[in-house]
Amino acid sequence: MKSHPSRTDIPRGFTFAATACGLKKTGLDLALLASNGAVTAAAVFTTNRVQAAPVRLSREHLQKSHHKIRSVIVNSGNANCCTGPQGIAASRATAADLSRSLGCSPDEILVCSTGVIGVPLRVKKILRAIPQLAQSRSSDAAAFEEFTRAIMTTDTRPKWAAAKCSIGGTQIRILGCAKGSGMIEPNMATMLGFLATDAAISPVLLSRALRGGVARTFNAITVDGDTSTNDTVTLLASGKSGAKKITSASGDYRKFCAALENVCRSLALAIVEDGEGSQRVIEIEVRGAVSDLAADKIARTIANSPLVKTAFAGADPNWGRILAATGRSGVPFEPSNVDILLAGICVCRRGREHPFNERVAHRKMLAKYVPVVVNLRAGRGAARVWTCDFTAEYVRINASYRT
């Protein structure tokens, strides 16, 4: 990832703005992404049964506007979750005020919030800031960079990614940013992702592309298995690149999907890398399962095992824990067929220890990125999940959050 976005990374037809409205003690905490007119939009939301007010409102607006959206507004510092009827009223007021400033319908606004749960949102601070925020919109790379900073909470750095591809000979751009130190702190660390493209694409295909991309990236990372009440990823397509419209699942569509998935993957890995207390990213690949679903279930069980994750904190080639986690995943398999590769080294063959040099394995596991392959030798099902190691620092951060 380049350290700073440049003018050519910004998709045509979008502007950005950010300000400090006072929800956080210091720093930017209100961000705006807007298109020049209503554009095609898609979004995915948290599957948690407890859903914050902005999630419920954005879902409603996406439906009412038939997936035509003008702007996304995001505040950090307060999640506006478990806040009752006032919470919903606060999100509605935000959308209403912004729609007046932009001259559009309130239904064309998506609202996102991230921060503490259960504390009433001081929405007046947001409403007071909106007119100036809307006026200061810009298509400069610097405005986008401010946007990436305004959405941060426990994040130690902004996260953004860009891709380009050619549709019928014309270049289109995809730009995205995200916040989250993993899905690891419902009080502060919701995962939010904001994507914009100047490709022209039908609403149905845009939704399908986003769902597919998110499934293999944002939804394939896990820091501690905790899913936030506010998780949201939005994608707006302005159609301003000049490239022909994608209206069928053609080769152009597949090129667009591949570029979108690259952006999503970069952002998802940046979140895992920034996991609280994390020292390294662990890629868990399960192969040879009877189905992709079975492989995914096993990969997630391994990725969420505290024993596996603490072993990685110590760079310990403890394959017994990986095999034991596989065994309790609920997926049937034959243990005596299983091979395990740790950082490229075969440590378990056919369910038994395969002689390996512990010191070499330990050294290889000290890397920033450690791949694990579990091969069940039972079929063609496969899945890949990313997680981070589980350190004493994670416990320190999360044990002392409020008291």
Next chain:
Amino acid sequence: MKSHPSRTDIPRGFTFAATACGLKKTGLDLALLASNGAVTAAAVFTTNRVQAAPVRLSREHLQKSHHKIRSVIVNSGNANCCTGPQGIAASRATAADLSRSLGCSPDEILVCSTGVIGVPLRVKKILRAIPQLAQSRSSDAAAFEEFTRAIMTTDTRPKWAAAKCSIGGTQIRILGCAKGSGMIEPNMATMLGFLATDAAISPVLLSRALRGGVARTFNAITVDGDTSTNDTVTLLASGKSGAKKITSASGDYRKFCAALENVCRSLALAIVEDGEGSQRVIEIEVRGAVSDLAADKIARTIANSPLVKTAFAGADPNWGRILAATGRSGVPFEPSNVDILLAGICVCRRGREHPFNERVAHRKMLAKYVPVVVNLRAGRGAARVWTCDFTAEYVRINASYRT
């Protein structure tokens, strides 16, 4: 729990022995529980797909002997898991040699192992020790105490419990011991439980009583969601108390079940208390669910949430994490109906923060035993699960196990 068992705690018809055969660097590592003749037996085993050789052999023996068992032999220091055909041969040799010493069929022997995974068991050390071990059997309380020490691995203290009840006017005894620092270290910390009673009871009712008791005790504790490859609980009934035989689901049967469950609960809680790095036991009770199953699913999701467990390490009344874990359990419920009590204090009412004194709540959460109640107000389903807090010490223990 009394600190030492006494002569009157020992059920009639059983003897115990323990020795240091050399599998551990120091200390007792081989233990024997025997009855005077073949007696009625029941057992429950790990549900992990990866099952150690002694688990597979004990299952086979229980079936072949029609639940008539003479003795249980246990080694610590090596789990004999992922050890291939030699592993099964080692467990078979152990049963065969012990059966010769006791003068019974090998099918009447149950074998248990706990310790490191994937390392061949040096079974000769066990076989060499068996004749002397069998000879040294005693019904003294001191012999039982040695048994409780010989099965320990990462445990910091032995765990035992006893109960008595009257069946038709005659007293029967139930005695049990367990090892495990929770199901938290597949390499070293299998959960094993050994129970003996002098009640007379039919094999079918004995199995049913054990299953019921274990479900609400041993299977209702979780330290980190990791289930070992070797978990086993056995129960032998000698019938030597002189009380009449329990042959139907009568009042006597229910009395027996209650006493058995008390012993199992004491042992299960002792395991949680001894969880690696644990400072306190957390009791999670879910009430008002649509079914017991739904309540259990929610209780386990909360109990295994690293965010909830780290909050308890800091005695932080962070109810938002409890509600968020409830929301991702996969069970449908209405968030705006939920009440949460933390250490007896109502912190969330109808899905929103209920004003409470943070300092008082923090002080109450510093206790050794902290109850949590989540009331969904949707039905009569309920469940209770015990876990411990998640400390930096846990990470230190588990990150540095091998390297």
